[in-house]
Amino acid sequence: MTRRFQSGLHHPAQFVATGFGAAVLIGAALLTMPIATTSGESAGWLTALFTATSAVCVTGLVVVDTAAHWSVFGEVVIACLFQIGGLGIMTMATLFTALLAGRVGLRARIAVATETKAVSVTDVRRLVRNVVLFSLACEAVTAVVLTARFMIGYGEPLGQALYLGGFHAVSAFNNAGFALWPDNLMRFVADPWICLPIAVAVIVGGMGFPVVFELARSWRHPSRWSILTRITTVVSVILLAVGTLFFLAAEWHNPRTMGALDDSAKPLAAFFAAVMPRSGGFNTLDISQMNPSSWLFTDLLMFIGGGSASTAGGIKVTTFGLLAFIIWAELRGEPRVNVGHRRLPESTQRQAMTITLMGVVLVAISTYALMLLTPYSLDRVLFEVISAFATNGLSTGITADTSVAGHVLLSLLMFVGRIGPLTLGSALALKERTRRYELPEERVIVG
Template sequence: MRRSQGILPHFQHPAQVIVAGFGAAALLGTALLVLPISTESGESAGWLTALFTATSAVCVTGLAVVDTASHWSAFGEVVIAGLIQIGGLGIMTLATLLTLLVAGRLGLRARLFAQAETRTSSPTDVRHVVRRVVVFSLTCEAAAAVVLTGRFLLGHDEPFGRAVYLGVFHAVSAFNNAGFALWSDSLMRYVADPWICLTVAAAVIVGGLGFPVVFELLRTWRRPQRWSVLTRITVAVTAVLLVAGTLVFLIAEWHNPKTLGPLDDPGKFLAAFFTAVMPRTAGFNSIDIAGMHPSSRLATDLLMFIGGGSAGTAGGIKVTTFGMLAFVIWSEVRGEREVNIGHRRLPDTAQRQAVSVTLISLALVALSTYLLMALTPHSLDKVLFEVVSAFGTVGLSTGITADTTPAGQVLLVLLMFIGRTGPLTLGSALALKDRTRRYQLPEERVIVG
């Protein structure tokens, strides 16, 4: 069969283009950040530091081996913000937009590539979806930037230019679930400021819901009965996790002098809610992560592993995967042959994909935790926290990132990359072609448990 022509003809599967696109963006960012102009000192940051930071930015993670505010120059910070924007929108979304602007039309191959990144239902609607994704993203970022700029300007006496810079940078970082901040303590100095904390939290939640869910909610928010299964699961699981996370952190950290203890009651509720939102997966923190009780860090591990919505800026296995598994278990416990959600039946393929994503992710986290423990002297809870944060593209840390060995930092780079592109996406990108078995073997029941 003759190879079809089109953009990037050497790639036979859209997933390959996505992985290659994110890899190219990370390498380009590395090349820019390694330049002396990117640092405050005027000296090169080194290839490993540049690679780690660029990968963290383009994979919208937020982990850092150097202090973002003091180490990188204005040029370096702009590069980081640009990488965050690219990673948030998705390489193929930007490529589709560029094709529209230059050629005014899309070939079938380009539509298929963009469809894989934006999770659209049909290749024919990619053009419309990409436009809406870009416009919606920029609108949300602009709205958050306006609120943050006003607060920095009027509430914290920042000069106008500095307030605008801070507002735009943190709006982009928040909406894209990146978690990069321009202060060494992240947002801890604003722990009791509802204008900043709630604005950042709202941007994180909206960006983490996923574009298909957001668009459907905008169309049918008054008619929940018409919501698709994707929207129902995403909204329900997100709400449950936010409420449960807030309660867990309130109960566990209420009297902790290193976290919520010094705050008044409204401040404690605000900080607990903010802390429950960030594992969705944005790496901002308004309380000291290292000072949290081990039980709170374990709860954060679980929230980071689950992550946010599909086809959005969040990482993790996604709330839809977690929700589907919950319904699969519920149906199995009740002895039902089919898995039903609302008035719809969940396909067997979706169930297998959910199980595969979860088990592959668990195996990857377990293996990476073992390797990182062998490479560093840190305790299990801190290493596990770092690994899950990297895989879930969260960016929260107990402070051991910079102390990790070079080999450990390379491992975290790989985790961030895999966490953003997805275990199944990466696996399918490495596969040369799909293999279909043209026969069925006899069925045999196996004892489970």
Template sequence: MIRASMFDWLRHPAQVIVLGFGAAVLLGSLLLALPAATTSGESAGWLTALFTATSAVCVTGLAVVDTESHWSAFGEVVIAGLIQVGGLGIMTLATLFTVLVSGRIGLRAKIFAQAETKTLSMTDVRSVVRKVVLFSLACEAIAAVILAGRFLIGYGESPGRAVYLGIFHAISSFNNAGFALWPDSLIRFVADPWICLTVAIAVIAGGLGFPVVFELLKSWRHPHRWSVLTRITVAVTVVLLVAGTLVFLATEWRNPRTLGALDDPAKFLAAFFTAVMPRTAGFNSLDVSQMYPSSWLATDLLMFIGGGSASTAGGIKVTTFGLLAFVIWAEMRGEPQVNVGHRRLPEPVQRQAISLTLVSVTLVALSTYVLLTLTPHGLDQVLFEVVSAFGTVGLSTGITAATGVTGQLLLVLLMFIGRTGPLTLGSALALKERTRRYQLPEERVIVG
């Protein structure tokens, strides 16, 4: 009876996803706590190992120690492996292994993979998982070749070191992780289009979302055939990238500690790169701590929105943001239904978008308040850190290591919730789903 009840508890896909990511974090923490994982040959300590493993599995990029100087080659390989696992998703990898080993997928495995990859039909799970893995590896391979070639030719790295750097940063960029093997992230490459554009394109590709990518590859010449998901994702992504670039150009143009020290082409490149990274990548080619508070606020908004649904990115997702915009537009026009193009949005989708946003805003607000009470840092820096952790971004104003034990544990929790999703985590904690078999009388309530 006890064993049966345990399996009953794990029937909900969301529960298995949360447990899967939790198991990956635990395993990663144990590996990073080994003396062999550090350059000093001593254990990193449980908090540093836990924080780094969570940041890697949740593809965030926040760090309390310098990645290159603190971690050994073994530790860096572990981090890269955790990033790959977190980016593809525990259930996606599990389903792939099932296909390779047995050649068939059970019903429960299909349900789990469907929940992780956001596929619309369980019959497509096997094909989708294969496409996800192949597309991910192909993008990472292309980025790795370009980066390795640039490190070899442009910066005089040895062939082995160039290949190592190329592979590590290709994995980190496509999976929107933001881990870099230099203390200043990518600031030293701020004017190098080969490095910055390769990383930025990999981040965008990984942050669009696999359903959108597959549809674009299939019918990119026929936008009128695109689904509502693809239309909203592409439109909002383009708007945010353009708007973000213009905002950073306008705000930081004369800042001598960021864009002000660069020539005009490098300014545009750096502004575009800075607009791409809040999609939850976490690399930076400018010193974030030297930006104006107005730029921090703009970055907060971009990080909170994040990337596409079913992608390696975090945040509430551009789809959610776009859906809310259509809901507001329909309400302002007094329309009884929400329409996107020639399609009507079902009410459950609208409620999910509103619920996800409100839960996320509440979580960010409460976490900001708690972290303010725990640290001496100002609101701008604390809010930036909280949104970065929740959005699984990894950008920081430089206070991550100074938040203390309790503060770092709070950031660990935020990263985990941000990766698994507030609603996914909530449903995983709910042991039973309740359905109401009756409706109560309707009563109007004054709003506003």
């Protein structure tokens, strides 16, 4: 039976999809246990499944208040799920294989290379070790800062401060967006010792491991950076700067969000609001009270997401940057797409356009379907759909009130968004086909 099952998985991406699916089901089973809730009663399969999917897919959308509904056991299960989801099922599986067996098979190396977007499968063991150690180090540093702040600034006892600091550090680095307060992080909107460590953890976790490692090696020599690092870094900085300025302008006088804050606290709130749509999912401003223009701009930022091979979702800033270069080359009539002193392969161009178009189509269809299932307006439904697809977790407050069918739809969107449209599509393909001939070329009028 095992051999027959393995022989049916022809593509490495199928292992990734299967691994995430198994983690969701196991997490849901644990969350249905009475010990997982504060009331001591089973949460119900749908609530548990939605929460487990949101955790494994590092999204942060919830149908119940995390702190009020789930017990400490349930919260620990959720934290473990988004830690596993952030690092990647195949990364964790390869690590355990290396620790227990002392060697990693070729199939496992290919699978983890698919999950982490590694260029080569020859040294995946070292890659996995570096990824895990770097992740744990970032989470530990963030947890120390948050723990100290909770103790000194808010009088929390050591044990509770450690728990709060550790939970939110892991949630931030993995771009999960789960918080242990009913208002998420709105009570800390003017506290830089809470907002900035969480924002930095979200940024670092959302940059992507290949980019972070390359920046660590050659941050003094930008000319040596790869195309991936250049595009990810430049586009991320531009989006953060533009996003901060936009939210300052759009929400400065809104009495329901930023208008009630001191002028000194508004830049921090705007910066935090610009960071979170890249897939962080936390909020210090009431999303439901933002102006519609802010919702639309947040939709765009969420759809773009973070860096490739990161804990973030969306189509990725790399894809967005590549599309800009493709459009620029087409407008100039260039026969090839060049980025710096490198030529962009046609296969990469097709992949960028495929991911984007699949994302647009999926969001459009899901928005239409959710509007049929809920009484909410288009702007709120579109916000919810993009947040689920981009595994972001921000919400205008309609998640819990959505119908059962709506919850199922959002769960599927989170799963597809975490795996990736192209990865999931290739995982569903029975096998790769190679065309051994070329057809005659015929030009078609476009536009």
